Amino acid sequence: MILCDIGNTYVHFYDKRKIWKNKPEAIDKKELHADIYYISVNPTNEQKLIAAHKNSYNIAKIIDFDTPYMGLGIDRKAACLGIDDGVIVDAGSAITIDVMCQGKHQGGYILPGLAGYGHIFEQISTALKLPINFATPLDTLPLDTQSAMSFGVLKSIILCIQDTIKDQKAYFTGGDGKFLSKFFPKSVYNEMLVFNGMQISIDQALKYHKEQK
Structure with missing residues (x-):
């Protein structure tokens, strides 16, 4: 399988x-x-x-995840399934942030992915068609355009997520999850989050099927 x-x-x-x-x-x-x-x-x-x-x-139909959030993506449901308490950050094409408390989904929000910010800048001006520098220092104000863009992107994402995490444990996954997790001392990077949720759903479906026989 x-x-x-x-x-x-x-x-x-x-x-x-x-x-x-x-x-x-x-x-x-x-x-x-x-x-x-x-x-x-x-x-x-x-x-x-x-x-x-x-x-x-x-297997979307067997991903059983109760939430008041309308239209929650199937990947976000799977990522949340294995976490009872904490903040789940999936940093891919988009960055999704979801909060779990005592096994219940509290809600979440979506930010553009790191690459997405670059596309946004390009649409504003050709002068901003520059790559994001992930090594940009965040403790001093930038003195050039590329650093200014990079600072704005990284700082806005990090502060937004920090405001959500507060003193909770955070679980990062996705292509840029490992990079972003470095800014959060209480975080864990786990590339298996979505797959773990899928496996939980498959196991639950198999158990239910056996019980019905």
């Missing part, structure tokens, strides 16, 4: 031995050695997976 999390930029896989990712248009079929159970936030990329491996099954 292979678990698969289909995002907007990458398709992530886990087969109990390793985690890997492919671009949707360049899925490595040689790695797909078993049935795939997936969740998806991107219908186009979902079809690309199915085209690459026909034995692929969407």
Whole structure:
């Protein structure tokens, strides 16, 4: 069995031995050695997976996550499933922040991903078509445009998340999760968060099926 999390930029896989990712248009079929159970936030990329491996099954219907949040993404549901208390930060194409307390979802919000900020700057002015410098110091005011952009991006994201975390434990995942987690002393980086939630859902569904026999 292979678990698969289909995002907007990458398709992530886990087969109990390793985690890997492919671009949707360049899925490595040689790695797909078993049935795939997936969740998806991107219908186009979902079809690309199915085209690459026909034995692929969407398990969104068995992701049982109770929340008052309308329209919560399936990947966010999966990431929250294994956390009873704390803040879950999934830093990918977008940065999503969700709060769990005693096993109940309190709500959450969405920020642009780090790469997304770069695209926003480009739309403002060609003079701002510069890469984000992730090594920009955050304890001194910038004296050049690239540093100023980078400072604004990183500081705004970090302060926003800090205001949510306060004294809670934070769990980071996603492509930029490891980088962002370094700014939060009480944080844990876990690239398995979404896959753990998927596995919990599969185990619960199998248990229910056995009990009904």
